[in-house]
Amino acid sequence: MTSALIADLEWRGLIAQTTDREALLKDLNAGPVTYYCGYDPTAPSLHVGNLVVLSVMRRFQLAGHKPLPLVGGATGLVGDPSGRNEERSLNDESIVEEWVSRLRNQISRFLDFDSSTNGAVMVNNLDWTKNMSALEFLRDVGKYFSVNQMLSKDSVSSRLEAGGISYTEFSYQVLQGYDFLELYRRHNCIIQLGGSDQWGNIVAGLDLIRKAEQGSAHAFTVPLMTKSDGSKFGKTASGAIWLDADMTSPYAFYQYWLNTEDADVPKFLKVFSFKDRAEIERLIETVQTNPGAREAHRELARELTTLVHGEKEALQAEAAGKALFGQGELSELDEKTLEAALAQLPRTTISKGESFPTWVDLLAATGVVDSKSAARRIVKENGAYLNNVKITGEEFAPSTDDLLYGRFLVLRKGKRDLAAVELI
RNA sequence: GGCGGGUUGCCCGAGCGGCCAAUGGGAGGGGACUGUAAAUCCCCCGGCUCUGCCUUCGAAGGUUCAAAUCCUUCACCCGCCA
Structure with a gap:
């Protein structure tokens, strides 16, 4: 059994790991399903590193499935230990609240909320945890979790080796697991997407759904984005590339993609571009045949800037780059163009x-x-x-x-x- | 609780009383070559009112003409023993 969606994701190198592939395909082929992916407010903005999973979320929706983008109003207060070797410092509630609303806007750009068949629904895990008492939590949720299993999770065991973990962060996987259960109950949500570092947390949810509801659901993780030279994807000297226009201007965002190393362009196109396979393969070829023109770089930069900042901003960013890097005299630019570029x-x-x-x-x-x-x-x-x-x-x-x-x-x-x- | 080791610039890591703004590597920046790419080569890389001055070597005190280097206390980390 195959699914066009899964085949496409496979070709793009967007599948790190899934639970039982046959069962997943069966569910996907049986008709539209509901899936979710969570984002914790750990900063005022998402950054280009989040783009990989965001785009996969979009691809699932384009294939007809129904997305539940989740903002971690609750989990953001606790802190995910995954991929960290030291404890996070807790953020103020009011700050997290502010970040939640910013994230919401950014995520919205990638999904369609208006479709009558599979329109996205934004959810916030604070909604079902806020009024839960500690006792309820321990009796109704905690009882399903085995500390032995929790300890064996990579996110926890590596921290135990690195010097320790607080009870707060240790509990993170329980909260995320409970999110999945809650969405399974409320929306019949049966797939959770996430970065590969989220595997343990996602599986915690699957176990919980099985134990609490005798239900079955799927985990789908996306590989960590890497660059050919080994440097960290999404970082520059001046810091992360943010999706928020106030933190990283559309111009800077466009330039980031335009300056992609040749060696990374094929991979980036497959991962980020929504163009079809034939067009992507054609663009990849231009990197070989006419690298100086950087057509593929431009397409990549234009498409992503349009997606994140909108068409108008993208065109301006592109025009600004052209104007400022052009061979001609700056004084030959007309005032409007110059002003917009600057x-x-x-x-x-x-x-x-x-x-x-x-x-x-x-x-x-x-x-x-x-x-x-x-x-x-x-x-x-x-x-x-x-x-x-x-x-x-x-x-x-x-x-x-x-x-x-x-x-x-x-x-x-x-x-x-x-x-x-x-x-x- | 006891004994020992550690905390140095963005990161790793030398220095162990003056020659220290502090060796070396990485990251980063500028130049050359190019395509606003990579690789390579050269240079730079605490700050300022810049031939000098100011602030840094976990924190606070102290000894000394002089301390990252010695002493005291505190905090945190890492070993070994209990």
Whole structure:
């Protein structure tokens, strides 16, 4: 028995592990099923690392199944020990609440909530845990869990070796297991998706469903994304690439994908792109036949930026990149294009009438570098540009003549790090 | 509870009274080569009002002309014994 969805996911390298594959296929082929995937509010935004599972969630929905995206209003208060070698510090309830609502918006972009047949339903595990008493929890849920099994979970045993784990985090798998049971009861949800590090937590839910309801459900995990050079996917020097436009601008987001190493492009296309197999294979070929054009990189960047930030933002990000990296003179850009491009960059302002600060001070003010020393170093090392023209001398300061359209300056550090200055 | 070892810059890790803003590696940054790629090579890599000054070596005190280095107390980690 086969399923087009599973076959496609397999080809894309998106299946790390599943429970009984035959049973899973049988259920998927029998008609639309309900599945869920949870996100804990551990930060104000999701990041590109979360994109892998988010896109798989989307693929399941496109195949006709019904998604229950879950935000961990409760689990976020407790802290998942998976993949961590030390205890998390607890976040304030009000902060977690705020993060929950942000996550909700971000997740929403990937799913269709309006379909009458398989529209997504957002759930929050705080809804069924908030009013539960500790005694209820211990008697109704805890009783089904064997400490022996809990201890053998990777997330727990590795922590025991690494120095210990609190009772709070130890209990995490019980909470997540209970989520699955609750969704099984309320929505007949029978599949949980997650990253491969979630296997133990997902299985905890399957066991609970079996014991409490004599029901059967499935676990589906997605591989951890890696890069060919061994560095961590989704991180840059300046930190994670966030999905929140205020934390990572659409321009920076677009640039992140555009700068993907050639070696990673085929994998990224398969994992992230919703184009069909033939088109992806064609794009992969262009990386071989005409690498300089970077057509595949552009497609990847455009598609993902559109998905995460919307078409308008994506087009702007793309246009900004083209404008700022173009061979032509910056002054040849029309004012509107320039303004739109600069709006996406880290920026600082200077007031009319004030004397111009030095290039070093301006760059430091945009936040592109951490200190003035760093900015000075850039000048010393010949990586400092004003309006795409190299400048020398730490004391160099722009003048009125350098202003584009009387109000803009474009600072560049090195080959591709841009920042904007506006006179106001 | 006892004995011993440890805590150094983003990470790992040398230093064990002055020559220490502190060896080395990794990460990161700039340059060259390119394609806003990778690999490679060269350079840089605490901060500042920058030929000098200021702040760092778990925390707080102390000894000394001088401490990351010695002493005291505290915190945390890791071994061995109970």
